[in-house]
Amino acid sequence: MRRILITAGPTREHIDPVRFISNHSTGEFGYEIAKEAKERGCLVTLVSGPTALKAPKAVRLITIESAIAMRRAVLKEFPKSDCVIMTAAVSDWRVLSIAKKKIKKRRNKNMVLELVENPDILKELGGMKKKDKILVGFSLETEDLEKNAARKLKEKNLDLIIATRLKAGSTVFGNSNIDILMIDRFGKRANVCHKSKRELAKIILDRVEEFGL
Numbered sequence: 001m002r003r004i005l006i007t008a009g010p011t012r013e014h015i016d017p018v019r020f021i022s023n024h025s026t027g028e029f030g031y032e033i034a035k036e037a038k039e040r041g042c043l044v045t046l047v048s049g050p051t052a053l054k055a056p057k058a059v060r061l062i063t064i065e066s067a068i069a070m071r072r073a074v075l076k077e078f079p080k081s082d083c084v085i086m087t088a089a090v091s092d093w094r095v096l097s098i099a100k101k102k103i104k105k106r107r108n109k110n111m112v113l114e115l116v117e118n119p120d121i122l123k124e125l126g127g128m129k130k131k132d133k134i135l136v137g138f139s140l141e142t143e144d145l146e147k148n149a150a151r152k153l154k155e156k157n158l159d160l161i162i163a164t165r166l167k168a169g170s171t172v173f174g175n176s177n178i179d180i181l182m183i184d185r186f187g188k189r190a191n192v193c194h195k196s197k198r199e200l201a202k203i204i205l206d207r208v209e210e211f212g213l
């Protein structure tokens with residue numbers, strides 16, 4: 001049976017027991033791909049950050065919060081997977097030291113948080129000997145969509161990258177129709193316009209299946 005590992009949602013990087021930094025990811029893209037992969041008969045593991053979504057039926061769901069926890073779960077599942085699709089919006093930074101107690105507000109004092117870079121999980125997978133595993137990344141850009149996506153495809157040693165543009169005043173977070181650009185490792189490009197994430201999940205998995213999944 002084909003085994004597919006999908007990541008979804010945001011990560012939460014804790015500041016203290018009651019606060020965190022995160023992003024607007026809803027997880028919807030990853031959950032749609034997980035559902036579609038299940039319908040196609042794959043064995044699906046979904047590593048998900050916090051979302052408001054219901055777990056897709058018959059999908060193994062591993063919930064995590066931080067990027068470090070996501071990395072740990074993904075590295076554990078990677079050897080058993082034929083394909084990895086990283087839709088997660090992994091926080092690029094985490095707080096250097098998480099306070100054990102709630103940080104107190106001090107009058108007229110600004111708050112300075114020291115952030116350190118999180119590991120790039122997908123790059124790490126790409127750097128490992130991946131044999132015939134298929135690696136798919138996502139790229140959300142506000143500018144130079146094609147150039148940045150092509151660079152990430154190469155740097156992270158991916159088979160396919162799905163790039164979406166974050167237009168001024170609109171959002172790809174949520175369930176509106178969106179445009180994507182797919183670039184594969186042979187440089188083949190395909191634009192798919194104004195589709196729902198449900199429709200895009202099918203199109204992306206069709207493309208992944210062409211890679212031999």
Ligand code: C5P
Nearest residue numbers: 086087088090118119120121122137138
């Ligand atoms: O470099 P950028 O964050 O735009 O790359 C996006 C792709 O890399 C996504 O597929 C995302 O899930 C993955 N990524 C990752 N670990 C990070 C940052 C991004 O796996 N720390």
